[in-house]
Amino acid sequence: xxxxxxxxxxxxxxxxxxxxxxxxxxxxxxxxxxxxxxxxxxxxxxxxxxxxxxxxxxxxxxxxxxxxxxxxxxxxxxxxxxxxxxxxxxxxxxxxxxxxxxxxxxxxxxxxxxxxxxxxxxxxxxxxxxxxxxxxxxxxxxxxxxxxxxxxxxxxxxxxxxxxxxxxxxxxxxxxxxxxxxxxxxxxxxxxxxxxxxxxxxxxxxxxxxxxxxxxxxxxxxxxxxxxxxxxxxxxxxxxxxxxxxxxxxxxxxxxxxxxxxxxxxxxxxxxxxxxxxxxxxxxxxxxxxxxxxxxxxxxxxxxxxxxxxxxxxxxxxxxxxxxxxxxxxxxxxxxxxxxxxxxxxxxxxxxxxxxxxxxxxxxxxxxx
Amino acid sequence: xxxxxxxxxxxxxxxxxxxxxxxxxxxxxxxxxxxxxxxxxxxxxxxxxxxxxxxxxxxxxxxxxxxxxxxxxxxxxxxxxxxxxxxxxxxxxxxxxxxxxxxxxxxxxxxxxxxxxxxxxxxxxxxxxxxxxxxxxxxxxxxxxxxxxxxxxxxxxxxxxxxxxxxxxxxxxxxxxxxxxxxxxxxxxxxxxxxxxxxxxxxxxxxxxxxxxxxxxxxxxxxxxxxxxxxxxxxxxxxxxxxxxxxxxxxxxxxxxxxxxx
Numbered sequence: 001x002x003x004x005x006x007x008x009x010x011x012x013x014x015x016x017x018x019x020x021x022x023x024x025x026x027x028x029x030x031x032x033x034x035x036x037x038x039x040x041x042x043x044x045x046x047x048x049x050x051x052x053x054x055x056x057x058x059x060x061x062x063x064x065x066x067x068x069x070x071x072x073x074x075x076x077x078x079x080x081x082x083x084x085x086x087x088x089x090x091x092x093x094x095x096x097x098x099x100x101x102x103x104x105x106x107x108x109x110x111x112x113x114x115x116x117x118x119x120x121x122x123x124x125x126x127x128x129x130x131x132x133x134x135x136x137x138x139x140x141x142x143x144x145x146x147x148x149x150x151x152x153x154x155x156x157x158x159x160x161x162x163x164x165x166x167x168x169x170x171x172x173x174x175x176x177x178x179x180x181x182x183x184x185x186x187x188x189x190x191x192x193x194x195x196x197x198x199x200x201x202x203x204x205x206x207x208x209x210x211x212x213x214x215x216x217x218x219x220x221x222x223x224x225x226x227x228x229x230x231x232x233x234x235x236x237x238x239x240x241x242x243x244x245x246x247x248x249x250x251x252x253x254x255x256x257x258x259x260x261x262x263x264x265x266x267x268x269x270x271x272x273x274x275x276x277x278x279x280x281x282x283x284x285x286x287x288x289x290x291x292x293x294x295x296x297x298x299x300x301x302x303x304x305x306x307x308x309x310x311x312x313x314x315x316x317x318x319x320x321x322x323x324x325x326x327x328x329x330x331x332x333x334x335x336x337x338x339x340x341x342x343x344x345x346x347x348x349x350x351x352x353x354x355x356x357x358x359x360x361x362x363x364x365x366x367x368x369x
Numbered sequence: 370x371x372x373x374x375x376x377x378x379x380x381x382x383x384x385x386x387x388x389x390x391x392x393x394x395x396x397x398x399x400x401x402x403x404x405x406x407x408x409x410x411x412x413x414x415x416x417x418x419x420x421x422x423x424x425x426x427x428x429x430x431x432x433x434x435x436x437x438x439x440x441x442x443x444x445x446x447x448x449x450x451x452x453x454x455x456x457x458x459x460x461x462x463x464x465x466x467x468x469x470x471x472x473x474x475x476x477x478x479x480x481x482x483x484x485x486x487x488x489x490x491x492x493x494x495x496x497x498x499x500x501x502x503x504x505x506x507x508x509x510x511x512x513x514x515x516x517x518x519x520x521x522x523x524x525x526x527x528x529x530x531x532x533x534x535x536x537x538x539x540x541x542x543x544x545x546x547x548x549x550x551x552x553x554x555x556x557x558x559x560x561x562x563x564x565x566x567x568x569x570x571x572x573x574x575x576x577x578x579x580x581x582x583x584x585x586x587x588x589x590x591x592x593x594x595x596x597x598x599x600x601x602x603x604x605x606x607x608x609x610x611x612x613x614x615x616x617x618x619x620x621x622x623x624x625x626x627x628x629x630x631x
Contacts, residue, residue: 027482027532034489056532057564061496083563091496091505333466333513 003053004029009042016045019066021052025059037066050076060084061091068092128325132255135247147253154257158219159265166214170202170269173210174276177201182285191285195292198277199300207270208262208308209356212315215262216348220323223254224344227327228337236328246328255320262316263309270308303368311359315352322348374401376535376567377422382431384414384421391417393591395431399535404561404568405596406578408613409588415571416460418588419537422569423457424448435535453481455535456528460543462520464512470498470523471508477530493530501526502556518549522556529560535567536560542574554580575614575622587613599623 003023010018019040023029047067049055055063064085067074077085101109139146181197227250230236236246274296281287287295326344330336363369377399384391391414399405409415420426422433424440433440438451456477464473471494478490485493498508501522512520521541528536541557542550558581561568572578578585578599586596589609595602602610613619 027478027485030485034486057496057500057529058493058532061492065492080565087500087559087563088496091499335466 004031005033005052005059007033007037009040009044012046014045015043016072017042018046018048019044019072020048021063023052024054025049025052025063026054026056027058030058030062034062037062040066040070044070044072047072047074048076049074049081052081055081055084057084057088061088064088124329125321125325128328129321131247132251132321132324135245135252139248139252145248147249150249150253151257154254155261157222158215158254158257159261162215162218162265163268165218166211166265166269167272169210169214170207170272171276173206174198174202174273174278175280177206177273178277178280179284182280192287192295194277194281194285195287195295196299198274198281199296200304202270202273202277203300203304204307205356205360207273208266208312208315209352211262211266211269211312212319212352213349215258215265215316216319216322216345216352219254219258220319220348221341221345223320223323224327224330224341225337227251227324228330228340229334231328231330232332232334232337251320251324251328254324255317258316258320259313260316262319263312266308266312267305303363307359307363307368311356314355314359318351318355319348322351375399376401376436377569378432378434379418379422380432382418382421382433383429384417384426385429390591392421392428392588395588395592397586397593397596399567399569400584402561402565402567403583404557404570404581406582406585407569407571407588408573408578408585410609413588414591415588416539419457419539419569419571423455423537453477453531454533455537456531456533457537458521458524458528458539458541460539461517462512462524464520464523464527466512469509469511470503470515470526471495473512473523473527474498474530477527481531494526497526497529498523500529500560502552518545518553521545521553525556529564532564533566535569538568538570538572540571540573542572542577547576550574551576551580557581575619576625579622579626 005021005023005025007019007021010020012018044066047063047070049063052059060081063074063081066072074085177198178194181194182191185191185193185197227236230250236250239246239249278287278289278292278296281292282289323344326340326347330340375398377397379395379397382392382395382397395418397418407415407418417426421428422435422440428441431441435451436454438448440448440451464470465476468476471491474494474497475490478485478493494508495505498505503519503522503526507515507519507523512523515523525538525541528538538557542553545553554577557568557570560566561581570577570582582599584597585599585602586593587602587607587610588594589607594607595605595610599614603614614623
C-alpha cells in the first residue's frame with residue numbers, strides 16, 4: 001500500500017516557503033491533509049509534487065486549491081498530474097448557494113405559502129367538481145359514452161375485493177361495541193340495552209363511517225396513485241391528444257363505481273358488525289340469537305338504515321373525488337405521486353368526518369333520531 | 370506491448386428471466402484503459418449484461434470477475450472494495466430526486482469516506498460537476514429542475530465522484546441533441562484520457578462508436594458474437610453486423626468520422 005499523503009514546509013532562500021508533497025495524493029490516503037493544508041499560514045510560493053507516488057482528482061484539487069489560495073507555483077508535476085490539474089481549474093468560478101433568509105421570515109414565508117396553497121387547492125377542488133358535473137351531464141346526454149367496462153372493473157377493485165377486510169374489521173368492531181357497552185351498562189343493570197347500542201350505532205354511524213375510512217385508504221389512495229402515475233408517464237396527455245376526455249375516461253368511472261359500492265359495503269359492514277355483536281351477546285350475555293335478532297328489529301328504527309344509506313353514496317363520491325383530484329394534480333416526479341396519494345387519503349377522511357358531523361345534526365333536526 | 374490486463378472478465382454467462390433466456394454462454398473481456406462500446410439490437414440484453422456485471426442481476430450460470438475479484442454470489446457488503454473502484458451512470462441519470470445535484474455527487478463520498486468534512490465535500494462536488502460539463506449553478510438544483518441532458522451529466526458527475534477506475538455508461542447519448550451528444554462523446558474521451566479510465570459503454574449511437582470507442586462488442590444470438598475495431602468487425606460476415614454498420618446510418622456515421630479525421 002502506498003504511503004499516506006503528507007507534506008513538509010521548507011524555507012526557500014528568496015524568503016518564500018515551499019510545500020513539498022509526498023505519498024499518495026488520493027482520496028483513500030488523505031487523512032487530515034485537508035485541514036492541515038488550510039492551516040498553513042506561511043507565505044507559500046512553491047508547491048512541489050515531484051515526490052508523490054500517485055494523484056487522483058481530489059489530490060489534484062487540493063494541490064490546485066493550495067496553489068491558488070497562496071498564489072504559488074506548482075512544480076514537479078508529471079504529465080498526468082498536469083492534465084488532472086488543468087481539467088479541474090475551471091471549477092474556481094463559485095456559484096453561490098441560494099441565500100437563506102432569517103428564521104422568522106422563513107416561518108412567515110412557509111405559513112403564507114401554506115395558506116395560499118390551501119386556498120388554491122380549495123378553488124381547484126371546486127373547479128374539479130365542476131368538471132366532473134359537466135362530464136356527468138355530458139354522459140347523461142350521450143349515454144353511449146359511458147365506460148361500462150371500466151365501471152364494472154372498479155366495482156371489482158373497490159367493492160368485491162374489499163369484502164374480506166371490511167368484513168373482518170366490522171366483525172371486530174361489533175364485538176368491541178358489545179363488549180365495551182356491556183361493561184358500562186352493567187353498572188346500571190341494563191346489559192340488555194347493549195343490543196340497542198349495537199343496532200343503532202352500527203346502522204347509523206359506524207358501519208358507513210368505518211367503511212368510508214377503509215375505502216379511502218384502499219381505493220382513494222389507489223385512484224390518486226394510478227392517475228398520478230399516468231400523469232407522469234404522459235398517458236393522460238396522450239389521451240387528450242387522441243380526443244379522449246380524461247375526466248370521462250378516468251375520473252367518472254371511478255366516482256360512479258365508488259358511489260354505487262359505498263352503500264352496499266356500508267350495509268354489509270353494518271350487518272357483519274351486528275353479527276359480531278350478536279355473537280358476543282350470545283356467548284357472554286346469554287342472549288340467544290333469535291332473541292337478539294328480534295330485539296334488534298324492535299329497537300333499530302328504519303330511519304337509522306336510511307341515515308346510513310343516504311350518507312354512504314355521498315362519502316363514496318367525496319372519497320373518489322379526492323383521490324382522482326389529487327391524482328390529476330400530480331406533475332413532475334415520482335415523489336409527487338406519494339405526496340398526492342397521502343393528501344388524497346387525508347383529505348378524503350377529513351371531508352368524510354366533517355360531512356358526517358353535518359349529517360348527524362341534520363338528521364336529528366329533521367326528526368330522524 | 371505488454372499483455373493487456375482484463376478489468377472485466379465474463380465467462381460462460383447465462384442470464385434468464387423465467388423461461389426467457391437473455392444470454393447463454395456469453396464471454397467478454399474489457400481491457401485496462403480502453404473504451405469498449407457494446408452494441409446490439411433492442412432487447413438483446415445490453416443493459417442486462419451491465420447489470421449482471423455490476424451485480425444487480427444474478428446470473429444463472431457463469432463467472433463474472435471485476436478487477437480479478439469474482440462477483441457472483443457476493444452480498445451487498447462483500448463487494449465493497451470493488452464497488453468503490455467503479456462508477457455507474459444509468460440511462461436516465463437515476464439521480465436521487467430528493468437531493469440536489471451537489472448532494473447527489475456527495476452521496477458515494479459520504480458513504481465510503483465519512484471522515485471528509487463538509488467544506489471539502491462541497492469543493493469536490495463543485496469540481497466534479499465542472500468535470501462533467503455542467504454549469505456551476507446546477508449544483509444547487511434538484512433533478513426535476515434539470516433537462517434530460519443535464520441529468521445525464523449530473524449522473525456522470527456522481528459516477529465520477531469516487532475517482533473510479535472503471536466507468537459504466539448506459540446509453541449516455543440517447544435522447545441528446547447531436548451537439549450535446551458529440552460534446553458528451555468528447556467529454557467521455559477527455560475523462561478517459563485524463564483519469565485513465567476504463568469505460569464500458571452501451572450505446573446505439575454509431576457516431577459515438579466511431580468517435581471514441583477503442584473496441585466494439587456486438588451482442589446477438591445471446592452471445593457476444595464479435596469484439597474488435599469496427600474494421601475488424603466488418604471483416605466478419607455476420608449479417609446483423611453488416612446491416613448495422615453498412616446501413617444508411619452506419620455509412621453516414623463512417624463518412625462523418627472519415628471527414629473529421631482527414
